[in-house]
Amino acid sequence: MSRRSIDLTLYLVTDRALARGRPLEWIVREALRGGATAVQLREKTATSREFVECAERIRELTAKAGVALIVNDRVDVALAVDADGVHVGQADLPAARARRLLGPQRMLGVTVAEARLAEQARLDGADYLGSSAVFATPTKPDSGPPIGLAGLRELVQASALPLVAIGGIHAGNVRAVLETGVAGVAVVSAIVAAEDPRAAALELAGIVREARR
Numbered sequence: 001m002s003r004r005s006i007d008l009t010l011y012l013v014t015d016r017a018l019a020r021g022r023p024l025e026w027i028v029r030e031a032l033r034g035g036a037t038a039v040q041l042r043e044k045t046a047t048s049r050e051f052v053e054c055a056e057r058i059r060e061l062t063a064k065a066g067v068a069l070i071v072n073d074r075v076d077v078a079l080a081v082d083a084d085g086v087h088v089g090q091a092d093l094p095a096a097r098a099r100r101l102l103g104p105q106r107m108l109g110v111t112v113a114e115a116r117l118a119e120q121a122r123l124d125g126a127d128y129l130g131s132s133a134v135f136a137t138p139t140k141p142d143s144g145p146p147i148g149l150a151g152l153r154e155l156v157q158a159s160a161l162p163l164v165a166i167g168g169i170h171a172g173n174v175r176a177v178l179e180t181g182v183a184g185v186a187v188v189s190a191i192v193a194a195e196d197p198r199a200a201a202l203e204l205a206g207i208v209r210e211a212r213r
Contacts, residue, residue, distance in 0.1 A: 006038060006068040006084060006085070006107055006127075007037035007038060007067075007068070007184075008037065008038055008128055008162060008164050008183050008184035009037045009038075009183070009184045009185075009205075009208055009212075010035060010036050010037045010038075010184065010185060010187070010201065010204055010205050010208055011036070011037065011038045011039075011040065011164050011166075011184050011185065011186040011187070012028070012031045012036040012038070012039045012040065012186075012187060012188075012191055012192075012201070013039075013040045013042055013072075013166065013186050013187070013188045014027070014028065014039070014040065014041050014042050014043075014058075014188075014192060015042060015188050015189070015192050016043065016045075016046075018188065018189050018192045018193040019192055019193070020193065024054065024058070025054075025057050025058060025061065027191070027192055027197045028058055028061055028062075029061050030196075030197040030198035030201070031191050031197050031198065031200075031201045032061060032062070032065040032067060032201075033198050033201075034191075034197065034198040034199065034200065034201025034202040034204075034205060035201050035202055035204070035205030035206075036067065036191070036201050036205075037067060037068075037184070037205075038067060038068045038069075038070060038184075039058065039061075039062050039067060039068070039069050039070065040069075040070040040071070040072055040087055040109075040186070041054065041055055041058050041069065041070070041071050041072060041083075042072035042073075043072070048074075048076070048077070051074060051077050052077055052080050052081060055069070055071060055077050055078075055080070055081040055083065056081050059081045059082065059083060062084075068084040068085065068107065069081075069083045069084050070083065070084060070085045070086065070087050070107060070109060071083045071085070071086050071087070072086075072087050073086070073087070073088055073089070073092045073093065074086070075093060075098055075101045075102060078102070078106065079101070079102075083106070084106060084107050085102065085106045085107025085108055085109065085127070086098055086102060086106070086107070086108060086109070087108075087109035087110070087111070087130060088108070088109070088110055088111070089110075089111040090110075090111060090112070090113075090117065094124070095108065095110045095120075095121055095124035095125065095126055096124040096125060098125075099124060099125030099126075107127050107128070108125055108126050108127050109126065109127065109128050109129065109130055109164070110124070110126040110129055110130065111129070111130040111131070111132065112129050112130070112131070112132065112155065112159075113131070113132035113144065113147060113151075113155075114155070115154065115155065115158035115159070118155060118158055118159040118160075118161070118163075119158075119159075119160075121161070122159070122160055122161050126161060127161065127162075128161055128162040128163065128164060128183065129155070129159055129161050129162070129163045129164070130163070130164050130166055130186060131147065131152055131155055131163060131164065131165045131166055131167070131182075132144060132146075132147050132151075132167070133146045133147065133166065133167025133168065134146055134147060134148065134149065134151075134152050134165050134166065134167040134168060134169065134177060135148075135167050135168025135169070135173065136167075136168055137167045137168040137188070137189070138189075146167060146168070149176060149177070149180055152165055152177065152180045152182065153180040153181070156180050156181040156182055157181070162183030162184070163182050163183055164182060164183060164184045164185065164186050165177050165180070165182045165184075165185050165186065166185075166186035166187075166188070169185050169186070169187050169190065170187070170189075170190040170204075171190065171200075171203050171204055171207060174204060174207050174208070174211075175207060175211055178207075178208065178211040178212075179211075184208075185204070185208065187204060190204065191204070
């Protein structure tokens with residue numbers, strides 16, 4: 001999959017702790033059926049072997065669906081399973097080094113909280129940006145105070161790259177998030193913790209489509 005063809009519109013970020021004991025592969029499969037357009041695999045507690053094995057299984061699902069698989073933080077895991085890219089935060093592997101390791105063909109996303117970091121990420125070779133948490137959320141406890149819709153709008157206006165919003169986004173507030181001009185929305189608990197992940201993804205995808213008309 002070309003870096004330029006990756007669809008960031010409805011970007012699922014996994015979190016095993018929110019899966020309620022259900023297999024992560026099942027959740028991802030259902031989310032893809034519901035309309036998720038990209039998947040970021042985030043495994044903060046798995047061993048390297050466990051991470052690779054899980055990534056291989058998820059890679060099969062995303063490849064079959066024609067959807068990008070982005071690996072959180074771990075360039076080695078992304079390369080091992082031929083993922084489409086990597087997403088790094090400000091405390092992870094520096095973006096410029098991640099780009100060198102990934103080469104020119106794979107996608108690089110970088111989390112930013114302010115305009116100067118957005119510009120630096122672009123210079124370091126990022127393809128897209130992820131916002132700091134827009135709303136308060138337990139899935140990103142170390143991301144600092146939420147930036148809110150005003151802060152998100154400022155990031156969008158300051159960045160030359162597509163920006164994906166994340167943090168506390170769900171069906172009840174996604175329209176307001178989209179109105180800031182973001183390229184897409186990343187959701188975690190709204191799909192991963194949902195009773196029916198497919199239905200949750202369908203609802204979100206429908207809202208996104210309406211907003212894009």
